Amino acid sequence: MADPPRGFLRRHARKFVISACTVGGAYALYKFVQWKWASRAAEEEARRLDVARLEHHFESNQRTCDMTARSLLPMLRTSLFEHVNVERLIAALKSSSSSNKSEVWNEVKTKTLTQLLVAVYSACFLHVFLRVQLNIIGGRLYLESAEKEDEEEKTKKKKGANFLPITQTVQTRYLNLVECLFDTGMIGLVKFVDDVVERRMDEIGLKERFDATRFSQFVEEIRRDIEGDDQTSMARLVGASLPTNGGIFNVNSQSLSHAEKDQLQGLVEATRDFLENPDFCHVLGKCIEAGFSVAVQSVERKIDKDAVPLAKLLPMVVVDVVPTLLKDSSEFFNRIMELPTLQKFAENVYDAFRR
Template sequence: MLSSTWNFIKRHKRKFIVAGALVGGVYLLGKYAQRKLQEMQEREAAEYIAQARRQFHFESNQRTCNMTVLSMLPTLREAIIHHLNAESLTALLKSKPTNKVEIWEDLKIISFTRSIVAVYSTCMLVVLLRVQLNIIGGYLYMDNSVTKNGTTPLAPPEVQQQYLSSIQHLLGDGLIELITVVKKAVQEVLGLVSLKQNLSLQDLEQHLTRVRRLVEDDCGSLKHRTLSWYMMPDEENTLADQASGLTENDITTIKLLNETRDMLDSPDFNTVLNICLNRGFSRFLDNMAEFFRPPQQDSTPCSTPDSLSHVSLPLAKIIPIANGQIHSICSEIPSHFVQDLLMIDQVKEFAANVYETFSSPLDLQK
């Protein structure tokens, strides 16, 4: 019996070896698959955590953008009022001067110019800060990422301060140039309109459209004078100012500024800016419409835009209304005007794309 068993084993030895190898292979394959599955699950968990961390950082960055916009509006407002001082003309009118009509004509131009400039510059401030703070936000995310392993920061504090200080161009030379262009357009459109002439909301809208066309067409026809020029100076000027003795931080700042210019020159940016301008001027007209409404009585239905289409006011009465709009447009207290701009879906989407671009290791290593 033992002999026959041993003979059976000898005859089928190779089969037993093969079977054992198969069983061992299946076991090893199972262990390998289990290990790979665990690695995949750990990788997916790490990616989910990283994505959640980046999303949290992005949302926090957007809140910072909103607060920064609101905090800078008083400075912008004061700068506009300083260059377009309608209050001094109003004070002169109270003294009953002999050249009253001439002063009213000046007040007409200044009042509309500063409200239109306020719309332009506030829209520019919103979108420019969205670009700048999301670029720097992307760099900061990479600096705080575990993948950095304590290497040299991409955006040290000195670079952040130097880079973000470029916003002063919009509040300084850029604003002065914008005022010059807008004032010229307002003079051309409203210069010959009599102070006694009645204007409806539709008339105002047509005048604003003409002013915008002159401003934006004029920008497009001049070299280096697109709307983005008012937000950032020419690259050549910036480099010339720092032509000698560039530090490593200076070089990083220039790189950031050049990346920002690329964004400002992109079709997506111009689309978003135009959407903001359309919304801004629409809100400006909505604000003006409130003064065209007749006094409401309890039994009187609320006025609708259609019912106001035939309501008109003398231009002399519209001027003070237009003059005061700057305080609504450039208000640090969240107003309908600014909130409308901050809540535009295309602005949010564009901000997300900018952040995504500059929080990617591949993009930042270029």
């Protein structure tokens, strides 16, 4: 008589094998799915951390833009008042003989409005130009930081001097480009605006009265002459203050290594491309629109309900309005900084250079 257990096993061996394979396969599948989910969760967590780090770095970069703009406003004010010195003309009026007071008054008319217009234009140029510069640099530094954390990816991406870490010397030379706005850029902008204002002011007498509506309309008329109605006209205005052919891009590359010169040239060319892009003019136009809205309202608050003669209005602009606009805590400054269009443009610049 056969051993019952052994006979049972022999009769059901195939079932046992199939069951063992099924259980083993199910367990293997379970472990695979578990590993896959863990791997996916780890990847998702890594992506979330990357997004959080990117957002933190970008927001920190925008705060740097704002602080830099605030720190440069005193230089902008000094340059503006130096190149459009209305105070000197007013002092000359008090000491001038009656024979040439008329000429000095005509110059005061022109220079006062030129100063107001250039204050708005130059401040807007400063904000948008800094957004381009600092987000180009910020995007590149983020890329370098990401590459350092992944040596294998770094080796794949890094090709020649363009992907070498940007040295502090190159960063400093590049960021010094903004100083052109206070020198040759200011000279070009003042001349561009002053020529238009002078033609318009020839038609206006000192006794002509302005109420809030009339002043707003007058500024709009002058702005149309300066900015035009298309991108080409705005590009000419940009070119007057930020000349892309020479001028602002005459950077000092002395004492730099060959690799550093390549880096600096790459940053300069990237900046030139952004300045010549229609998006730059569009964003700048939005900033200018917001800036003039605040500037004109500031002048209007100085006007009583009744219209005032131009001769009375001009000192208000020189003494109260322009200096207030160029304070770092002014409504004018904050309005420009908070523009959604400017923020979106900054994101696009940053994103282009972090990939």
